Amino acid sequence: MSLVQGRIVTFALTIGLIIAIVVYAERAKKGKLPNIRTLPPLEAINEAVQRATETGRPVHFTTGYGGGGLDTDVGVYHLAGLAVLRRVAELTAKYDIPLYSTFCHPELVPLAEDIIKIAYIKEGKARNIKPEMAQLIGGRQFPYAMGVMGLLLDKRPAANIMVGNFWAESLLIAETGNIIGALQIGGGADITAVPMLIAACDYVIMFEELFAAQAYLTKDPVLTGSLAAQDLYKILALIFCIIGVIFATMGIDWSWFLSL
């Protein structure tokens, strides 16, 4: 048993990150919580559901196509999107608002059903759970987009929340949401789709903000604390970048370190 050549530095950094996450989480448990800046898109979820309550219209949630489902390398973005669905379902259950959540990937449907079920049972509204609350649409990018656009035009939700991973379907869905006058909250990590969400949505959860969603929404001290470890590594990455620039300028070869 030996470490794979070329991955020793990455292995050390990963172990370091695990330790940092646990240490910061333990510190947070003792009350030393880091400050998290306000994230307007996540604050706007309450506003979106309240608007739906006032207008008597439903709320729509989707996680997008984004190139693949849970068995691909973008699956983690869909998971992060489901953390937002949990909050949305809690609020729609509380205010008795119809919820439609649509998915392009079939494996997300049972997970969403479970999340919605837990949220409605927690609010004592188990009888309000309906099959349309988590439905599979399409299975492929454009049939999915077409189905969601049809649902938006038919049900005319007051809020369209799209958090997960999106490709070109982001604009098709968000522009339809704009046509029906829905308050739109977008969220994604794909660098080509986020600009489209910014152009079409009222609020956007951008890139790594997506991974802070659950910590922000639940205010869980362990999760909030572990975000500080993430920030520590960002600072470390920045230091590596500066060192790299200095070494490159001075002509110092440090490729041996990176190839470890």
Added chain:
Amino acid sequence: MSSKIISKKITFLIMLITGLIVLLDYFIENPELAAGSLFLMKLAAILVAFSLGVAAVGIFRLHVPIVLKRVKGEWYFSAWMLFVIVLTTLIGVFGGVDHPAFQWIFSNIFLPLSSTMFAMLGFFIISAAYRAFRARGLDATVLLLTGVLVMLMNMPLGGAIWSGFPIIGTWLRDIPAMAGYRGVTLALTIGLVAYSIRVIIGYEKPMGG
């Protein structure tokens, strides 16, 4: 100990063990670990395939009552969708995906409709860009100017008007945009790894319970 707590602990243990096996396989050369990781990844693919069946049941649970109740303005769409699902599934299961009828559905219905939707994207981009590029403030004005310069770089007319447009556009794309892109990629990757670790060690519970 209640069954709910036991169930939570079992779920956590499964996540921890599977996550660690796949993670360690990336770093450590070990045939047993590699075999275990490959098995788990195959298992994940099989579970995903099974979930299609679960989701299909959900579609029938949703649309059959709509057809039976003859919901106004909806039932014929639901009936058509159920008919197409059953038809395509039967052809696919009994004839295989190479069956001429299956290929005909794919080439003459699915592909043209998908291409149509993709083509519509151009019109949606124009309406979204119109709203985004309005010079409402300093930020939006910078965005507008940058967008115009990059557009002029991409279209042949830009270079014909002034040979400097392609140079400015290329600089904008290769220097400031690339710097931003790399910064975002770096932060996103760190966030992704940290999130995955939080899921594996059970801090983050995106799947509910």
